[in-house]
Amino acid sequence: MPHPYVLLSAAVSLDGHLDDTGPERLRLSGPEDFERVDEVRASVDAILVGAGTVRADNPRLLVNSPARRAARVAAGRPEFPLKVVVSGSGDLDPGAAIWHTGGEKVVYTTDDGAKRLHGAASRTPGTPGGPVAADVVPLGDTLDWGLLLTHLHDARGVRRLMVEGGGLVHTQLIQQGLADELQLALTPLLVGEPDAPRLFGPGGYQRGRLRLVETRAVGDTVLARYEPTAPGTGPTAVPADRHWMRVACELAALCPPSRTAFSVGAVVVAADGTEIARGHSREGDDPVVHAEEAALAKTDPADPRLATATVYSSLEPCARRASRPAPCARLILDAGVRRVVTAWREPDTFVQDADGSGLLAAAGTDVVVLPEYEDRAKAPNRHLLPDG
Structure with a gap:
């Protein structure tokens, strides 16, 4: 199911804390980083926080720069991004600043939380649990992040979501493999309090190193941007799958052009996010080699990582071919790989x-299709397509 691009944003101390234990909010970022965050806010469709952040920080979640707001309006977008609050209990203060400043608001909650919010119209204004000036969307007995993200994408048109906290929200999104990017502002402070809130709590995390995308100084803060690289498991896509599909599509663009074969890129990735091999069509001196074939030829058949690896191919692996005895789907199965992610089903241009x-699935392989990358996969093949 389609999800928005999920960007986690946080400022932390050198010892990994979001705040101290005092009654006042510890301001970790300086003016330069606040300006950077404002720029990021202006670029997204929605900003999400948990109920704990609303209670502790009373945020407004605004784009402060008039110039940035004007640019949003000129581009046909709302002046402010949609404000999203997540609360399982529905225990929210209707007097909080978030409900009374610019932009549309929506609360995602449980069925019980929605009853609490909808049934509290007679309460004294300012009483926690009272009505809030926001759309209320119940998600069932529990908060389902996948369902929440799908609803934001489909019902609210959110394509880019910024998540500003708190620690529990960040933890759950990372643990469930739903974060596309982490923007971490490392500030030159030490909190030193073991009970102070941290960015990520304990629990099971996807194993695998994050990919460092960027580092730069922002005043006295260091911004580090990371992307996940560990593939998913089974038939469900995760953000890392989208990262590797982008790589496969970039490889497809490197193929020597042909009138008789598709341009395809492929990457073999271990379960921990380590790249094992990559290849593309007509790579090297072989005019008929396919992308998956080229990538798998660079692997060690005895590599134990292949059994839990994922093959990313910009085009569905072939089931039949005239140029080799074995098609790419068979090569993948023979290598022991049981998960394949592709962007585009093979058309009947060369093979009916x-x-x-289907060949892969019949042999027990999980096949994931990312249709949002179909146009990228088709780009180097436009001359072969009827509408090209």
Whole structure:
């Protein structure tokens, strides 16, 4: 199911804390980083926080720069991003600043939380649990992050979501493999209090190193941007799958052009996010080599990582071919790989009724399709397509 691009944003002390234990909010960022955050806010469709952040920080979640707000309006977007609050209990103060400043608001909650919010119209204004000036969307007995993100994408048109906290929200999104990017502002402070809130709590995390995308100084703060690289498991896509599909599409663009074969890129990635091998069509001196074939040829058949690896291919692996005895789907199965992510089903341009995905699935392989990358996969092949 389609989700927005999920960007986690946080400022932390050198010892990993979001705040101290005092009654007042510890301001970790300086003016330069506040300006950077304002720029990021202006670029997104929605900003999300948990109920704990609303209670502790009373945020407004505004774009402060008039110039940035004007640029949003000129581009046909709302002046402010949509404000999203997540609360399982529905225990929210209707007097909080977030409800009374610019922009549309929505609360995602449980069925019980929605009853609490909808049934509190007679309460004294300012009483926690009273009505809030926001749309209320119940998600069932529990908060389901996948359902929440799908609703934001489909019902609210959110394509880029900024998550500003708190620690529990960040932890859950990372643990469930739903974060596309982490923007971490490391500030030159030490909190030194073991009970102070941290960015990420304990629990099971996807194993695998994050990919460092950028580092730069922002005043006395260091901004570090990371992307996840560990593939998903099973038939469900995770943000790292989208990262590797972008790589596969970039490889497809490197293929020597041909009138008789598609341009395809492929990457073999271990379960921990380590790249094992990559390849593209007509790589090197072989005019008929396919992308998956080229990548798998660079792997060690005895590599134990292949059994839990994922093959990313910009085009569905072929099920039949004339140029080699074994099609790419068979090569993947013979290598022991049981998860394949692709962007585009093979058209009938060269082979009628191609069904590499069916061959793979019949052998127990999980096949994931990312249709949002179909246009990128088609780009180097436009001259081969009827509408090209």
